[in-house]
Amino acid sequence: MNDKQRAILLQSSSRFPPPPGVKLSYGTAGFRADASVLQSTVFRLGILAALRSLKTQSVIGLMITASHNKISDNGVKIADPSGGMLSQDWEPFADALADAPDSQHLLQLVDDFVKKENIPLEGVQSAEISLGRDTRPTGAVAVDMGILTTPQLHWMVRARNKSMKATELEYFEQLSNSFRCLIDLIPQGSAVNKMNNKLIVDGANGVGGEKLELLKKILNGLDIEIRNSGKQGVLNEGVGADYVQKEKVVPCGFGPADVGIRCASLDGDADRLVYFSVLPNANNRIDLVDGDKILSLFALFIEEQLNTLNKRDGDTENKCYRPTLGVVQTAYANGASTDYLKHSGLEVVFTKTGVKYLHQKAAEYDIGIYFEANGHGTILFSEGFLHWLDGRSSELALTSKGSGQQKAALRLLAVSKLINQAVGDALSGLLLVEAILQHMGWSIHRWNDLYHDLPSRQLKVKVVDRTAIVTENAETVVVSPLGIQEAINAETARYPRGRCFIRPSGTEDVVRVYAEATTEDAADNLANAVAQLVDQFLGGGT
Numbered sequence: 001m002n003d004k005q006r007a008i009l010l011q012s013s014s015r016f017p018p019p020p021g022v023k024l025s026y027g028t029a030g031f032r033a034d035a036s037v038l039q040s041t042v043f044r045l046g047i048l049a050a051l052r053s054l055k056t057q058s059v060i061g062l063m064i065t066a067s068h069n070k071i072s073d074n075g076v077k078i079a080d081p082s083g084g085m086l087s088q089d090w091e092p093f094a095d096a097l098a099d100a101p102d103s104q105h106l107l108q109l110v111d112d113f114v115k116k117e118n119i120p121l122e123g124v125q126s127a128e129i130s131l132g133r134d135t136r137p138t139g140a141v142a143v144d145m146g147i148l149t150t151p152q153l154h155w156m157v158r159a160r161n162k163s164m165k166a167t168e169l170e171y172f173e174q175l176s177n178s179f180r181c182l183i184d185l186i187p188q189g190s191a192v193n194k195m196n197n198k199l200i201v202d203g204a205n206g207v208g209g210e211k212l213e214l215l216k217k218i219l220n221g222l223d224i225e226i227r228n229s230g231k232q233g234v235l236n237e238g239v240g241a242d243y244v245q246k247e248k249v250v251p252c253g254f255g256p257a258d259v260g261i262r263c264a265s266l267d268g269d270a271d272r273l274v275y276f277s278v279l280p281n282a283n284n285r286i287d288l289v290d291g292d293k294i295l296s297l298f299a300l301f302i303e304e305q306l307n308t309l310n311k312r313d314g315d316t317e318n319k320c321y322r323p324t325l326g327v328v329q330t331a332y333a334n335g336a337s338t339d340y341l342k343h344s345g346l347e348v349v350f351t352k353t354g355v356k357y358l359h360q361k362a363a364e365y366d367i368g369i370y371f372e373a374n375g376h377g378t379i380l381f382s383e384g385f386l387h388w389l390d391g392r393s394s395e396l397a398l399t400s401k402g403s404g405q406q407k408a409a410l411r412l413l414a415v416s417k418l419i420n421q422a423v424g425d426a427l428s429g430l431l432l433v434e435a436i437l438q439h440m441g442w443s444i445h446r447w448n449d450l451y452h453d454l455p456s457r458q459l460k461v462k463v464v465d466r467t468a469i470v471t472e473n474a475e476t477v478v479v480s481p482l483g484i485q486e487a488i489n490a491e492t493a494r495y496p497r498g499r500c501f502i503r504p505s506g507t508e509d510v511v512r513v514y515a516e517a518t519t520e521d522a523a524d525n526l527a528n529a530v531a532q533l534v535d536q537f538l539g540g541g542t
């Protein structure tokens, strides 16, 4: 850095001193905390985004959101040139930046890092950052890309770095065109019964409902009613995908009149999606169709298209390309979903919680499908496979236009355009679910019957220091503190099909307990017993 750059950095950073005693970390999905303590963190992440842009000579995204957290929280995360999450090897620098006690330390850190990474500060190319925010009142900034869903920003960053147009209109057009393409390819006679055609969407009083209203205007063939679109009601309060998935009750604005209708719920920044249907006479209880089931539906459809595409029909060997297909889950995936996927012959792998881990793993396959149970996920297609598929599809258009094989190729290409390749996206995921249900001629109930979830319970336990818990094996085994895993095992063994694990949350100051068993009572009892163990071993916090 030259003297002028140093002076600017010192002067500007002194305007945003870090609040004393607050230690933040990049966590599962960026920095998150009460909005009142985040000023210096957001300022400093701006520096990181600029350095990352200079280093990669690409556009970098900065998203201001705290996702499903309560309205008084906010957060900041970075989208890399690929549109994916910030490369994990820069996270330690992000942590160090956020925690630097004063401007001098900050300057030193930046200076050292610029040297270590060889970042060209004097280059011809200046840094370019695309900035997005959700609808939180603390998210306002002067110059930005406007109000966006998190996945829209990731999509735009990816598109920009591929030299494509990257406005919101292009995003909407790509989604609606590929959706239309899938609908036009539906085999005759499988259209969903008109009665079931209506979809009601809970927009979490956030940005997703607003954007879905816009998207709806250019979509034909979908009867969508949007509720909780933010005109009244508070963001994520009694609404949204996180609430619906964790509480398993109807969100505000839904009730007995909606019994049996297909419903979906987005989270506050629209990167999560779950479906549900309201149960009759059940005290607001719902049938939840979670991320695991969305994953299963996608996997089933993709497999079906690959099988059709690879039907031999006298083709020579080299026309049949078997892409590698992998499904990625976390320990929070319902055990019944994993059994179902494995029985369907799919390769299922597990990673730690957090989309950055799932995404990275899914990218190792030609087609990688990942979902967290909470509804965050997408399908990734490798460049190599898409290139082959493009060629194969053109060839089939000449040799066997209108054949099942050609249609399967076109469907896969449409899926690769509809589904957000940068990050999980509730809007694009919703359109893919709708297209597949219409293709199969399935109601939400038929879909939900793919398998039956094992009853599960999640609890949060407040402890003095959650970082005292160290886990291994995709977070299913605790290696520290000693003895607690043995105690959890002993408790779990008391329940048929019992499964239980604990891990420190990366987004909240709690330890999470997850338990699964054959009945709700058993899952509840197991979770409660293990929560007590956590309390015994780690001491209750205040």
Ligand SMILES: CC(=O)N[C@H]1[C@@H](OP(=O)(O)O)O[C@H](CO)[C@@H](O)[C@@H]1O
Residues within 6 Å of the ligand: 028, 029, 067, 332, 353, 354, 355, 372, 374, 376, 504, 505, 506, 507, 508, 512
């Ligand atoms: C059990 C659970 O739902 N955990 C969520 C939550 O992470 P925690 O590290 O568990 O707090 O927020 C993450 C970011 O949104 C999401 O990726 C993850 O799945």
Ligand SMILES: [Mg+2]
Residues within 6 Å of the ligand: 066, 067, 068, 267, 268, 269, 270, 271, 272
């Ligand atoms: Mg979110």
